[in-house]
Amino acid sequence: xxxxxxxxxxxxxxxxxxxxxxxxxxxxxxxxxxxxxxxxxxxxxxxxxxxxxxxxxxxxxxxxxxxxxxxxxxxxxxxxxxxxxxxxxxxxxxxxxxx
Amino acid sequence: xxxxxxxxxxxxxxxxxxxxxxxxxxxxxxxxxxxxxxxxxxxxxxxxxxxxxxxxxxxxxxxxxxxxxxxxxxxxxxxxxxxxxxxxxxxxxxxxxxxxxxxxxxxxxxxxxxxxxxxxxxxxxxxxxxxxxxxxxxxxxxxxxxxxxxxxxxxxxxxxxxxxxxxxxxxxxxxxxxxxxxxxxxxxxxxxxxxxxxxxxxxxxxxxxxxxxxxxxxxxxxxxxxxxxxxxxxxxxxxxxxxxxxxxxxxxxxxxxxxxxxxxxxxxxxxxxxxxxxxxxxxxxxxxxxxxxxxxxxxxxxxxxxxxxxxxxxxxxxxxxxxxxxxxxxxxxxxxxxxxxxxxxxxxxxxxxxxxxxxxxxxxxxxxxxxxxxxxxxxxxxxxxxxxxxxxxxxxxxxxxxxxxxxxxxxxxxxxxxxxxxxxxxxxxxxxxxxxxxxxxxxxxxxxxxxxxxxxxxxxxxxxxxxxxxxxxxxxxxxxxxxxxxxxxxxxxxxxxxxxxxxxxxxxxxxxxxxxxxxxxxxxxxxxxxxxxxxxxxxxxxxxxxxxxxxxxxxxxxxxxxxxxxxxxxxxxxxxxxxxxxxxxxxxxxxxxxxxxxxxxxxxxxxxxxxxxxxxxxxxxxxxxxxxxxxxxxxxxxxxxxxxxxx
Numbered sequence: 145x146x147x148x149x150x151x152x153x154x155x156x157x158x159x160x161x162x163x164x165x166x167x168x169x170x171x172x173x174x175x176x177x178x179x180x181x182x183x184x185x186x187x188x189x190x191x192x193x194x195x196x197x198x199x200x201x202x203x204x205x206x207x208x209x210x211x212x213x214x215x216x217x218x219x220x221x222x223x224x225x226x227x228x229x230x231x232x233x234x235x236x237x238x239x240x241x242x243x
Numbered sequence: 244x245x246x247x248x249x250x251x252x253x254x255x256x257x258x259x260x261x262x263x264x265x266x267x268x269x270x271x272x273x274x275x276x277x278x279x280x281x282x283x284x285x286x287x288x289x290x291x292x293x294x295x296x297x298x299x300x301x302x303x304x305x306x307x308x309x310x311x312x313x314x315x316x317x318x319x320x321x322x323x324x325x326x327x328x329x330x331x332x333x334x335x336x337x338x339x340x341x342x343x344x345x346x347x348x349x350x351x352x353x354x355x356x357x358x359x360x361x362x363x364x365x366x367x368x369x370x371x372x373x374x375x376x377x378x379x380x381x382x383x384x385x386x387x388x389x390x391x392x393x394x395x396x397x398x399x400x401x402x403x404x405x406x407x408x409x410x411x412x413x414x415x416x417x418x419x420x421x422x423x424x425x426x427x428x429x430x431x432x433x434x435x436x437x438x439x440x441x442x443x444x445x446x447x448x449x450x451x452x453x454x455x456x457x458x459x460x461x462x463x464x465x466x467x468x469x470x471x472x473x474x475x476x477x478x479x480x481x482x483x484x485x486x487x488x489x490x491x492x493x494x495x496x497x498x499x500x501x502x503x504x505x506x507x508x509x510x511x512x513x514x515x516x517x518x519x520x521x522x523x524x525x526x527x528x529x530x531x532x533x534x535x536x537x538x539x540x541x542x543x544x545x546x547x548x549x550x551x552x553x554x555x556x557x558x559x560x561x562x563x564x565x566x567x568x569x570x571x572x573x574x575x576x577x578x579x580x581x582x583x584x585x586x587x588x589x590x591x592x593x594x595x596x597x598x599x600x601x602x603x604x605x606x607x608x609x610x611x612x613x614x615x616x617x618x619x620x621x622x623x624x625x626x627x628x629x630x631x632x633x634x635x636x637x638x639x640x641x642x643x644x645x646x647x648x649x650x651x652x653x654x655x656x657x658x659x660x661x662x663x664x665x666x667x668x669x670x671x672x673x674x675x676x677x678x679x680x681x682x683x684x685x686x687x688x689x690x691x692x693x694x695x696x697x698x699x700x701x702x703x704x705x706x707x708x709x710x711x712x713x714x715x716x717x718x719x720x721x722x723x724x725x726x727x728x729x730x731x732x733x734x735x736x737x738x739x740x741x742x743x744x745x746x747x748x749x750x751x752x753x754x755x756x757x758x759x760x761x762x763x764x765x766x767x768x769x770x771x772x773x774x775x776x777x778x779x780x781x782x783x784x785x786x787x788x789x790x791x792x793x794x795x796x797x798x799x800x801x802x803x804x805x806x807x808x809x810x811x812x813x814x815x816x817x818x819x820x821x822x823x824x825x826x827x828x829x830x831x832x833x834x835x836x837x838x839x840x841x842x843x844x845x846x847x848x849x850x851x852x853x854x855x856x857x858x859x860x861x862x863x864x865x866x867x868x869x870x871x872x873x874x875x876x877x878x879x880x881x882x883x884x885x886x887x888x889x890x
């Protein structure tokens with residue numbers, strides 16, 4: 145079977161996530177877009193694993209999920225804290241750490 | 244060794260310095276220097292503990308030196324003239340390779356006379372200073388500096404080699420600096436001290452180069468060695484040596500072109516002006532030239548330059564003296580002019596050396612007398628130096644007036660007084676040598692008569708122009724007694740010329756002048772000089788004595804008077820020729836160093852700093868822009884990989 149549709153889908157998802165990260169201000173949405181990109185890459189990994197007939201890609205996908213889960217915990221905690229102190233979830237408002 | 248030079252050596256009959264080892268009383272020669280030096284050390288290190296008796300000790304020690312000098316001098320007179328050079332080896336100063344410099348002292352007729360002048364006049368001025376500086380809280384320090392000066396000056400005239408002489412030379416420069424700037428809180432005094440020091444350094448360049456050249460040419464700086472072998476050097480070398488020594492002498496003796504410091508040096512206390520800037524230190528240049536007769540006798544070109552410098556200076560100083568209202572500055576201009584006469588004598592060679600020294604001694608007496616007299620006048624006039632505020636002081640200060648008058652008659656060359664004999668002899672010798680030079684010297688004598696008479700009239704005669712509420716008074720005995728002694732010496736100093744005593748006495752050092760046909764008989768020259776001086780004196784009488792003297796200097800004056808008031812623009816000339824070009828050069832070098840050399844070295848880091856400052860702006864705090872650059876980076880990597888794979 146051909147993996148092309150999966151790769152195309154993965155590319156589309158990745159692009160959507162990418163554009164979302166770059167354009168959206170709401171931290172939660174940006175966060176979801178990051179998840180979207182991670183999952184797009186997972187899809188690509190699994191699809192290629194399937195094509196090559198081994199489990200390497202699937203193992204990698206599991207690792208990505210674990211990292212994503214950990215990242216969600218830390219990321220959401222940071223967003224929560226920022227929201228509590230600044231009453232805003234906009235990533236552009238949290239721009240104090242600069243030159 | 245060319246035959247011509249040898250012939251010159253023979254003809255001039257340059258006597259060699261060939262001392263025998265000191266014995267008997269002469270073994271105490273070192274003590275003459277050590278006594279005042281000890282005084283300086285004790286007073287400077289002893290601090291306030293010595294305040295109460297410091298001035299007494301400081302006066303007693305030079306007197307001790309004077310007694311020693313007198314004993315030695317009397318003993319020297321008892322020896323026959325071929326046996327009057329003695330040397331004392333104190334220790335080896337430095338020994339490096341071929342260089343071997345001993346700390347040797349030389350006692351001969353020339354230094355014996357200087358010893359008497361320095362310690363004698365020096366002691367009198369010390370005594371005078373006890374009274375003059377009585378109310379100065381730093382009197383002890385003043386005496387310490389005076390002692391330091393006396394010690395250095397004695398070192399200068401007793402040294403047996405040029406390096407030891409240079410030690411004394413620099414020592415008197417230091418003492419002069421310290422004493423000119425003694426009232427250091429006055430900006431003018433501090434500036435004057437600095438000016439004197441710097442101008443003296445210019446002369447010292449000449450001195451040190453001369454010493455190096457002596458080393459290179461003769462392998463030694465000892466007078467004994469050089470005088471024995473000066474004929475072996477080429478004439479060019481000897482001329483160079485002569486000119487370098489002259490440069491040194493010009494600095495120390497305030498001769499044109501290094502004359503500008505002397506007038507400002509009058510910022511120091513008056514005893515300092517009398518001792519250092521009239522009687523002794525400024526004559527060191529004359530001593531140097533007379534002492535180096537074995538160089539100058541073989542370098543006629545250098546002698547000619549000495550004569551030219553001397554003539555220019557003697558007129559220069561005299562002209563300045565005519566227009567000044569500050570009594571000390573008139574005397575300073577006069578000093579410059581009189582040293583010009585001495586230089587003239589020294590530049591005339593064998594015929595003039597003895598007369599240069601004779602005039603130097605006489606000048607030491609009468610100029611010290613007049614400077615101290617001026618100090619006495621200032622003492623009575625609340626330290627006012629403007630002669631336009633004096634007038635009719637002869638009744639208020641009879642002793643000062645009478646002693647000053649003796650000095651006055653001596654300097655203008657009133658027949659019978661010391662200055663008459665000494666100046667006449669120099670003018671006579673100059674006329675024999677070159678009538679233009681002689682004529683200039685005669686004119687100088689006339690101008691001397693004018694400015695000294697003007698000073699006399701303004702100070703002691705004419706109407707009272709005192710400040711309101713001022714009561715001039717005679718100075719205490721401690722000040723007038725040195726004045727009386729110096730006045731007596733000014734009157735009687737001429738006895739040294741009886742039977743040409745001084746010429747014969749100095750002959751072992753400077754040589755016997757060859758008999759020469761005089762251009763004019765001596766009596767005629769004397770008559771001419773006296774007439775010219777009389778003309779100068781009467782001119783002063785008509786221009787100053789018979790008129791009312793305004794209390795402030797008139798502003799509408801001829802350009803000549805204006806120039807003389809401004810020291811003939813000596814400072815302006817120095818500024819234009821040396822100071823300003825020097826400043827611009829330094830500014831240029833500084834700019835080159837800052838922007839050229841430093842710019843090259845620091846340019847790289849500065850550029851990095853500028854670029855980094857701009858790059859810093861990328862860290863703007865916006866997460867999304869970081870994400871964009873992340874994306875850009877990833878795309879670049881991907882493109883690079885693709886490019887590599889496709890290629």
